[in-house]
Amino acid sequence: MFGLEIWIAGVMLISLIIYMLTGGADFGGGIWDLFATGKRAKSQRDLITHALAPIWEANHVWLIVIIVMLFAAFPVAFATIGTALHIPLTLMLFGIVLRGTAFVFRTYDDQSETTHLRWSRVFAIASIITPIMLGVTLGAVASGTIHVNVETGHVDTDFISSWLTPFPFAIGFFTLALCGLIAAVYLTLETDDPELQEDFRMRALIGAFSVGLMAGISFLLSAEGAPSIRRGLGNSVWSIPFHILTGTVSILAILAIWRRQFHLARVLVPIQVVLIILGWGFAQYPYLVSPNLTFSNTAAPNSVLRPILIIVVIGVIILVPAFWYLYAVFKGKSRPDTVPEK
Amino acid sequence: MADLLAARAQMAMSLAFHIIFASVGIAMPLLMVIAEGMWLRTNDDTYLTLAKRWSKGTAIMFAVGAVSGTVLSFELGLLWPTFMAHAGRIIGMPFSLEGLAFFIEAIFLGIYLYGWERVPKKVHWLAGVMVLLGGMMSGIFVVTANAWMNTPTGFTYINGNFTNIDPVAAMLNPSSFSQCLHMTIAAFLAVGFAVAGIHAYFLRQNPNSSFHRKAFAIALSVGAAFSILQPISGDISAKKVAKHQPVKLAAMEAQWETERGAPLRIGGIPNEEDEVTRYAIEIPKALSFLAHFDFNAEIKGLKEFPPEDRPPVAIVHYAFQIMVACGMIMIVAGLLGGWLAWRRKGIPVDRWYLRFVTCCAPLGFIAIEAGWTVTEVGRQPWVIYNYMRTADAVTPMPNLVVPFIGFTILYIFLSIIVVILMRRQIFQE
Numbered sequence: 001m002f003g004l005e006i007w008i009a010g011v012m013l014i015s016l017i018i019y020m021l022t023g024g025a026d027f028g029g030g031i032w033d034l035f036a037t038g039k040r041a042k043s044q045r046d047l048i049t050h051a052l053a054p055i056w057e058a059n060h061v062w063l064i065v066i067i068v069m070l071f072a073a074f075p076v077a078f079a080t081i082g083t084a085l086h087i088p089l090t091l092m093l094f095g096i097v098l099r100g101t102a103f104v105f106r107t108y109d110d111q112s113e114t115t116h117l118r119w120s121r122v123f124a125i126a127s128i129i130t131p132i133m134l135g136v137t138l139g140a141v142a143s144g145t146i147h148v149n150v151e152t153g154h155v156d157t158d159f160i161s162s163w164l165t166p167f168p169f170a171i172g173f174f175t176l177a178l179c180g181l182i183a184a185v186y187l188t189l190e191t192d193d194p195e196l197q198e199d200f201r202m203r204a205l206i207g208a209f210s211v212g213l214m215a216g217i218s219f220l221l222s223a224e225g226a227p228s229i230r231r232g233l234g235n236s237v238w239s240i241p242f243h244i245l246t247g248t249v250s251i252l253a254i255l256a257i258w259r260r261q262f263h264l265a266r267v268l269v270p271i272q273v274v275l276i277i278l279g280w281g282f283a284q285y286p287y288l289v290s291p292n293l294t295f296s297n298t299a300a301p302n303s304v305l306r307p308i309l310i311i312v313v314i315g316v317i318i319l320v321p322a323f324w325y326l327y328a329v330f331k332g333k334s335r336p337d338t339v340p341e342k
Numbered sequence: 343m344a345d346l347l348a349a350r351a352q353m354a355m356s357l358a359f360h361i362i363f364a365s366v367g368i369a370m371p372l373l374m375v376i377a378e379g380m381w382l383r384t385n386d387d388t389y390l391t392l393a394k395r396w397s398k399g400t401a402i403m404f405a406v407g408a409v410s411g412t413v414l415s416f417e418l419g420l421l422w423p424t425f426m427a428h429a430g431r432i433i434g435m436p437f438s439l440e441g442l443a444f445f446i447e448a449i450f451l452g453i454y455l456y457g458w459e460r461v462p463k464k465v466h467w468l469a470g471v472m473v474l475l476g477g478m479m480s481g482i483f484v485v486t487a488n489a490w491m492n493t494p495t496g497f498t499y500i501n502g503n504f505t506n507i508d509p510v511a512a513m514l515n516p517s518s519f520s521q522c523l524h525m526t527i528a529a530f531l532a533v534g535f536a537v538a539g540i541h542a543y544f545l546r547q548n549p550n551s552s553f554h555r556k557a558f559a560i561a562l563s564v565g566a567a568f569s570i571l572q573p574i575s576g577d578i579s580a581k582k583v584a585k586h587q588p589v590k591l592a593a594m595e596a597q598w599e600t601e602r603g604a605p606l607r608i609g610g611i612p613n614e615e616d617e618v619t620r621y622a623i624e625i626p627k628a629l630s631f632l633a634h635f636d637f638n639a640e641i642k643g644l645k646e647f648p649p650e651d652r653p654p655v656a657i658v659h660y661a662f663q664i665m666v667a668c669g670m671i672m673i674v675a676g677l678l679g680g681w682l683a684w685r686r687k688g689i690p691v692d693r694w695y696l697r698f699v700t701c702c703a704p705l706g707f708i709a710i711e712a713g714w715t716v717t718e719v720g721r722q723p724w725v726i727y728n729y730m731r732t733a734d735a736v737t738p739m740p741n742l743v744v745p746f747i748g749f750t751i752l753y754i755f756l757s758i759i760v761v762i763l764m765r766r767q768i769f770q771e
Contacts, residue, residue: 060448094748098752104406108767303506326452
């Protein structure tokens with residue numbers, strides 16, 4: 001029914017959703033590491049470390065999957081984004097490198113308070129820069145300011161003006177808020193200590209309100225910052241019921257956090273994130289990099305797309321049980337010490 | 343600094359940095375799996391301690407490898423968008439497979455590093471095997487993509503466009519097998535000798551340490567075994583280069599004239615202005631024989647190619663010499679180790695031999711860096727050999743020197759930290 005490129009685009013969107021729900025939570029862990037406060041600051045940091053350590057590297061691979069699919073299936077779009085958004089992507093890479101390395105260095109460096117705290121700071125700040133820059137990139141791609149000649153591949157850009165505007169940064173902070181919310185909600189269930197749980201409940205509420213706030217700001221800015229997205233969000237047949245659904249789930253999620261129904265929140269918040277990203281995906285369709293590049297006019301030929309989809313199917317068959325096992329081992333009920341011995 | 347030069351420098355620096363950690367990520371799991379397997383068989387807890395100690399060092403190296411690899415996958419588009427706009431779809435398939443292999447590696451590494459107390463012993467060992475397989479496969483798929491840049495196949499080239507794309511044929515290009523074989527062996531060889539060298543150092547100070555004896559035995563066996571395999575794969579690689587990239591072979595050997603019965607040069611200083619190579623020790627007819635299995639085969643010289651199509655000769659020639667020299671020393675160390683072990687009927691812990699192996703510790707990594715210099719610089723001025731020039735692939739982005747300096751400072755900083763942390767891991771007792 002759809003062309004193969006739409007299937008690939010769907011796989012990329014699903015990968016992005018999973019990356020937000022898993023890798024995004026890891027970045028959110030970094031945010032709450034920076035804002036660890038009060039007399040339980042150390043316990044908060046330790047909890048975050050325990051939660052991340054065994055899984056962050058596997059979660060990180062989703063980003064690589066997205067980028068590889070982008071350049072394999074939509075090479076001109078990849079080249080265009082790499083050219084026009086060189087600066088935010090480079091900043092994001094710095095964030096990725098420092099986040100990952102600071103996290104392991106902190107585990108294996110000498111365990112004096114000052115060294116530990118210094119690596120914590122690097123880890124936390126990098127965890128904040130990375131999702132902001134990821135969001136800025138996605139916002140700029142949606143903004144309709146990156147013009148490219150489809151025939152020649154020539155990108156008309158000054159390398160700055162397509163991303164250094166309010167709308168991409170609104171999306172950047174929107175992404176950051178989502179990461180914070182997801183992480184805090186997960187962390188409420190990573191501990192049996194009611195006081196720690198309460199700490200992360202507070203943080204989940206802050207995250208939820210920030211998400212709401214940034215969603216509103218982004219929507220307002222989209223009128224000027226991303227008109228085609230705004231049209232997609234506002235005028236389609238599906239859009240109004242979809243917004244109502246997203247809004248309802250978001251409010252129910254806040255209620256669940258408020259009423260300490262953490263298991264319920266643990267289900268509702270991911271649904272909220274899925275709906276937000278799907279809504280954006282649908283609004284952007286059929287543009288990959290608006291206004292010139294659509295999924296169809298940048299797609300590689302079917303001889304390329306078919307083997308990639310076959311690899312995806314094989315990947316699902318292998319990876320679903322592997323991931324299930326990873327999470328079952330480390331995210332199950334009883335959770336003794338997961339920090340390696342020094 | 344010109345933007346093209348800055349882009350090339352950033353890419354080269356990123357690769358040179360990543361390749362160390364990637365190699366460790368490929369090969370250390372083999373050592374860990376052997377040690378843990380010995381523990382399961384013998385119930386000797388020294389082996390368990392060993393596997394755990396090795397796994398900690400690997401955790402640090404793996405994380406740096408994972409993030410520096412991510413940088414590279416983005417840099418393909420950040421620095422070489424025109425290359426990716428054309429080649430992305432052709433080499434997308436090995437990269438997609440690499441993503442899958444990397445997932446397997448990362449998932450099971452999490453289980454391996456943090457699951458000692460949480461999964462059954464045999465499952466834990468199997469997780470190590472999965473990390474090993476995932477790491478090897480991911481390395482192989484990435485090298486396949488690089489092989490395509492050297493010997494591009496699987497498309498029809500019409501008016502500057504790549505059409506009729508067959509990604510499977512592209513993946514199975516003529517260089518894939520030889521390059522993958524050579525690189526995979528190189529990773530095990532380098533890591534085997536590096537680890538053996540470290541434990542040899544401690545054995546000299548503490549000859550009775552059962553821990554270091556066992557570690558040395560495992561690492562040296564791996565290093566020695568692969569050191570003997572490497573010349574075979576090197577020979578296969580050289581014959582492929584001779585056939586498909588004659589100009590690269592000419593640069594490797596600093597061979598200016600086309601001649602029959604060409605000599606193999608050891609050392610020598612190529613002069614690119616006068617187009618001669620001076621002061622080399624020449625072994626008559628050996629190059630012809632090694633490249634084509636015929637003492638009188640014709641070898642194309644650099645003069646056969648217009649200057650704008652030649653790679654920088656001196657760099658390629660020196661890098662090749664360095665790689666071969668390092669390889670030779672490791673072969674000697676490997677053979678000597680085997681002979682001593684046979685004579686002594688045990689682990690060769692002669693003090694002079696331990697010192698020799700300690701000195702060999704960095705050689706494998708030097709050889710890897712030099713070998714990649716041969717492959718990459720030797721392909722210049724092309725990014726896709728004979729189809730697209732590197733200069734035509736670079737991004738129009740100005741001031742590329744800025745990200746180059748930024749990444750250089752970042753990687754120097756990380757290197758220093760890694761060295762400090764690894765020293766602490768190694769010297770902790």
